[in-house]
Amino acid sequence: MHLSIQTRRDIVDVLHQRSLLATAEFYRLINRKLPVTILRLTVKPAGREFFHVVDSQTGKVLGFRRDHNEACALARRLETETRP
Structure with a gap:
């Protein structure tokens, strides 16, 4: 770097x-x-062009997008869908 x-x-x-x-x-x-705000899903860069949406509790990739903003939108959507 x-x-x-x-x-x-x-x-x-x-x-x-x-x-x-x-x-x-x-x-x-x-x-x-x-x-205290604890988010379950995080967006992490994966390679040069992709961003993974990762479950912080399990470490599993739940989705991916090419654009960071789209990956964040996916994470927010999945976060609201998975809340009890």
């Missing part, structure tokens, strides 16, 4: 962590529990 890409990823990761900490601090100040 190119050094500038890795540097950017590191910076984005740190900013994400700071955002999570700030959100947790906000909820602590207003005396409320931090909402």
Whole structure:
């Protein structure tokens, strides 16, 4: 991986962590529990052109798409269909 890409990823990761900490601090100040959102399905790149929709509990691929946005839409649709 190119050094500038890795540097950017590191910076984005740190900013994400700071955002999570700030959100947790906000909820602590207003005396409320931090909402927990656990998504069962995730979208992962597979090769150069495809994206897999993966069940995080089993690790099985439930579908794939060529476009990332379409893969995310599929994951959202499957997520709503599989909720009890």
